[in-house]
Amino acid sequence: MWDSLVLGTKPYKRYYEASLLTRYIPANSTVVTSNTDSEDLRSAVFKTADGEYTILLEAKAGTDKEVTFDFGGEPPVGKTFYKHVYQADVQLEGNAVIPSASGSFSTGAGSSFTDSDIDAEHNVIVYTTLPPQTQVEVTPLEPVVTAGQAQQLAASVIDNTGGVTWSVIGSGNGAVTAEGLYTAPAVDEEKLVAVKASSVQDPDSYGIALIRVQPAPAAGRADIPQFSLEYGKYAFTEALTITTATEGAEIRYTTDGSAPTLSSTLYTGPIFLTTGTKKITAAAFKGGLEPSANVFRLYKIGNVSAGPDGYDFLAYDGAEELSFTGTASIAYGADGLFFYKTLTGPVSTAGLFEDPNPASDDKRYYISTLIQDEEPAVTIYNAGFEMPVTSAYLTGPITNGWAFDYRSGVQKNGSAFAAAVAPQGTQTAFMISRSGITGELIQDINFREGEYELSFRMASRPSYGDILPFQVYFDDQLLGTYQPNPSGSFALVTTEGFTASAGYHTLRFSGIETPQESTVFIDDVRIRPKGSPPLPENPQPNPLPEEPELGPPLEELSNEGFEAPVLAAHRKGPFTESWYFNGYAGVHPNGSAFQPPPAPEGNQTAFLQSVSGGQGLIRQHLEFKEGTYNLTFQAAKRSTSGGRDHSFKVFVDDTQIGSFTTASTAFQPFVTESFTVSAGAHTIRFVGAAATQEATSFIDDVNLNRLDASE
Incomplete structure (x- = not known):
C-alpha cells in the first residue's frame, strides 16, 4: 500500500478502499445472500457470529440514488449502521486517514433502513454496525x-x-x-x-x-545543501536545484548512495530527475572550512505524460534562458494547451511566447530535437501509446494520458499479441471483448475553440480470435463506428469534422461486445483542424535532424571517454562536443534515466539508439597521418525499455570497418577491422543499424590505434 518510507508517507490510492474493507469486514464472518433490483448497484453482506453486520455497496455513476436495505424476516435487526464512503477522487496524504463515518442509520425495532443521500458519482460504500475506528x-x-x-x-x-x-x-x-x-x-x-x-x-x-x-550552522563548517524538491514520488520529470548558504562553496553529489567527496560530480545546474528511483546525496565544500554534513533525498519518478508526445522536459516557467544547443522544437504550456516554436539554442525566454494557458500556474518548457512537419493543434497525451513502457504488454486499470480498463492496455512490438509493427513508435493500444466485457480508451482533452477532425490508425489481430468493432465518441457525439480489415495491417481512419468549445472534452474509443473474444489495435491518434491535408497512408519514420556540414578537422581523436560536456542527466543531440551527436544519440552520466552500467572510463558514456527506423549517429572529423589503424572501444546494451540487443556499424568515411551487436548489459571490449588512410582529414562514424524496435547501445573509451611502424 506504500513505497518505502524514504519515498514519502503518502499511500497508494488502493489503500483507502482496501482499508475500509479490512477494518469493517471482520475475519471469519459469514457471507449473507443479497440481491439488488438495479443494474446500477452491486452488494455483498457479511455477518459475524455475534450478530454484527457489514454491507458493501457499489453504486454506478450517473444519477443520485435512494437505496433501501431490507433484511426481512425475523428476528428484527435492531442495529445502528454507520456509513463510510470511498470515491476515486480521494486526496492522497500522509496521515492516511480512511473515510470517516459520514452518517448513521437505525433500523429501530425493524429490519430495514433507507439511505436517500447517495450522489451521482461512482461510490463504494460500507455500512456497518461495528463502531467507527478512531x-x-x-x-x-x-x-x-x-x-x-x-x-x-x-x-x-x-x-x-x-x-x-x-x-x-x-x-x-x-x-x-x-x-x-x-x-x-x-x-x-x-x-x-x-x-x-x-x-x-x-x-x-x-x-x-x-x-x-x-544540523545547525556552525563556525568553520560549510552549511548543508538545500534541495528544491522534497523527497518522495513525482508523476513525471522534475528538475532538482541544490544550493548552500555558504558563499563560494561548491556542491558535490553522488547518485549511487556513496558519500560525496571532492572527486564526486560537481553540481553545475539543475539535475533532471527522469523515470525511475534516484538517490541524490550532496555535500558542500569550501577551502578553509570543514565539509558540510551529507544530505540525501530519494525520489521516485513516474513516466506519466506531461508534455506533448516526443518532447522532453526542458525548464520550468520563469526560467530566464533555455539551455540547449542546435535547432529544436520548443513547446510551452500546461494541461494540454501549448504554443510551439522552432528555435536555435541557447535562447532567452523574454517575450518568447504568449501565455497559452492563463488558468495554469504550472507551465513548463519542453524540447524535441526531431522537427515535425506539423505541430499538434490539440495536445493528446500519450497519443502514440508509448507509455507506460513495457517489454511485452500491460493491461489496465492504468492511467497514462489515457484511462485503460480491464479489457484495454498497451502492447510492444513483438509481444504475444503478434500485432503488426506500430506505425508510430514501438507500442500500440489494444482493446479486447471477452466474457461480455469490452475495453475502452478514454481521455479528457483540453481544446481551444474550433472545428477539428480525428485521425488514428487501427489494425486487427489475425493470429487469434475475431475482429473487434468499436465506436469513437467526442463527449456524447458519435464520430463513427469502425472495424479494421482482417489482414492485420494498420489502416488510417479520419473522422468527419466536429466542433469543440474551449475547455475539456472527452474522447472515447469503446469496443462493441462480440460473441467470441476479439481484439483491435489503435495507434497514432491525432486531432487536427478540420480540412487538414490528408495524412500519408503509410507513415515514414521520424526524419533525422539535418546533419550539419563537416567543420574543420580536429588535430587528433578527442573526448574519447565522452566526459564532455559534464552532465547531471542525459542529453540528446543534436549537439557537438568534439563528437557530433544527432537526435538519436547523446551523452549521459552514471545513474541517468537509461540506467547504464558504470562507465568503464570516467563517469559518462555515449548512447546510440535505433527507434522506429530512426538511427543514431555519432561522428568525429579529424586529421590522420598516412597509415594503418583500427579502433577499439567498449560497449554494452541497455537493460531497460525492452533490453534488446542492439546492432550498429562503424565507418571511416564511407568504408565500413565493423558491424557489432551489444548483447550484454555489462561493458565488453570491441575492435574494428584495420583500415588504411591517406594523410589528411577523415571522419569516424558510429551508426545505429537495428530494425524497427527500440534498442540502445552505450559506448565508451574509444581509442584510435596506429598499427604500422611508418611515420
Missing part, C-alpha cells in the same frame, strides 16, 4: 526543523472525542510538551524523528509526525 490526524506531518529550534504540532481526533497525548519515539530525539511543542536535539547529521499523538480515549489509535532535523 483515527488521529497530525499537522504539520513532515516539518523540517533546525537543531535546537522548536516546531508547534497539532492533532485532531476523528470518529471519537477527547484530545491526544504527545510523545517522542526513541531516546536522544528531542522533547515535546503536552501541548505539542517539539524541540529538536543537537545533531551532526540530518535525521528523522517520529513524534506520536495518541488518542486519550483510545490510546491504540495514534498519528505520527515525521520530523526532519537538520
Whole structure:
C-alpha cells in the first residue's frame, strides 16, 4: 500500500478502499445472500457470529440514488449502521486517514433502513454496525526543523472525542510538551524523528509526525545543501536545484548512495530527475572550512505524460534562458494547451511566447530535437501509446494520458499479441471483448475553440480470435463506428469534422461486445483542424535532424571517454562536443534515466539508439597521418525499455570497418577491422543499424590505434 518510507508517507490510492474493507469486514464472518433490483448497484453482506453486520455497496455513476436495505424476516435487526464512503477522487496524504463515518442509520425495532443521500458519482460504500475506528490526524506531518529550534504540532481526533497525548519515539530525539511543542536535539547529521499523538480515549489509535532535523550552522563548517524538491514520488520529470548558504562553496553529489567527496560530480545546474528511483546525496565544500554534513533525498519518478508526445522536459516557467544547443522544437504550456516554436539554442525566454494557458500556474518548457512537419493543434497525451513502457504488454486499470480498463492496455512490438509493427513508435493500444466485457480508451482533452477532425490508425489481430468493432465518441457525439480489415495491417481512419468549445472534452474509443473474444489495435491518434491535408497512408519514420556540414578537422581523436560536456542527466543531440551527436544519440552520466552500467572510463558514456527506423549517429572529423589503424572501444546494451540487443556499424568515411551487436548489459571490449588512410582529414562514424524496435547501445573509451611502424 506504500513505497518505502524514504519515498514519502503518502499511500497508494488502493489503500483507502482496501482499508475500509479490512477494518469493517471482520475475519471469519459469514457471507449473507443479497440481491439488488438495479443494474446500477452491486452488494455483498457479511455477518459475524455475534450478530454484527457489514454491507458493501457499489453504486454506478450517473444519477443520485435512494437505496433501501431490507433484511426481512425475523428476528428484527435492531442495529445502528454507520456509513463510510470511498470515491476515486480521494486526496492522497500522509496521515492516511480512511473515510470517516459520514452518517448513521437505525433500523429501530425493524429490519430495514433507507439511505436517500447517495450522489451521482461512482461510490463504494460500507455500512456497518461495528463502531467507527478512531483515527488521529497530525499537522504539520513532515516539518523540517533546525537543531535546537522548536516546531508547534497539532492533532485532531476523528470518529471519537477527547484530545491526544504527545510523545517522542526513541531516546536522544528531542522533547515535546503536552501541548505539542517539539524541540529538536543537537545533531551532526540530518535525521528523522517520529513524534506520536495518541488518542486519550483510545490510546491504540495514534498519528505520527515525521520530523526532519537538520544540523545547525556552525563556525568553520560549510552549511548543508538545500534541495528544491522534497523527497518522495513525482508523476513525471522534475528538475532538482541544490544550493548552500555558504558563499563560494561548491556542491558535490553522488547518485549511487556513496558519500560525496571532492572527486564526486560537481553540481553545475539543475539535475533532471527522469523515470525511475534516484538517490541524490550532496555535500558542500569550501577551502578553509570543514565539509558540510551529507544530505540525501530519494525520489521516485513516474513516466506519466506531461508534455506533448516526443518532447522532453526542458525548464520550468520563469526560467530566464533555455539551455540547449542546435535547432529544436520548443513547446510551452500546461494541461494540454501549448504554443510551439522552432528555435536555435541557447535562447532567452523574454517575450518568447504568449501565455497559452492563463488558468495554469504550472507551465513548463519542453524540447524535441526531431522537427515535425506539423505541430499538434490539440495536445493528446500519450497519443502514440508509448507509455507506460513495457517489454511485452500491460493491461489496465492504468492511467497514462489515457484511462485503460480491464479489457484495454498497451502492447510492444513483438509481444504475444503478434500485432503488426506500430506505425508510430514501438507500442500500440489494444482493446479486447471477452466474457461480455469490452475495453475502452478514454481521455479528457483540453481544446481551444474550433472545428477539428480525428485521425488514428487501427489494425486487427489475425493470429487469434475475431475482429473487434468499436465506436469513437467526442463527449456524447458519435464520430463513427469502425472495424479494421482482417489482414492485420494498420489502416488510417479520419473522422468527419466536429466542433469543440474551449475547455475539456472527452474522447472515447469503446469496443462493441462480440460473441467470441476479439481484439483491435489503435495507434497514432491525432486531432487536427478540420480540412487538414490528408495524412500519408503509410507513415515514414521520424526524419533525422539535418546533419550539419563537416567543420574543420580536429588535430587528433578527442573526448574519447565522452566526459564532455559534464552532465547531471542525459542529453540528446543534436549537439557537438568534439563528437557530433544527432537526435538519436547523446551523452549521459552514471545513474541517468537509461540506467547504464558504470562507465568503464570516467563517469559518462555515449548512447546510440535505433527507434522506429530512426538511427543514431555519432561522428568525429579529424586529421590522420598516412597509415594503418583500427579502433577499439567498449560497449554494452541497455537493460531497460525492452533490453534488446542492439546492432550498429562503424565507418571511416564511407568504408565500413565493423558491424557489432551489444548483447550484454555489462561493458565488453570491441575492435574494428584495420583500415588504411591517406594523410589528411577523415571522419569516424558510429551508426545505429537495428530494425524497427527500440534498442540502445552505450559506448565508451574509444581509442584510435596506429598499427604500422611508418611515420
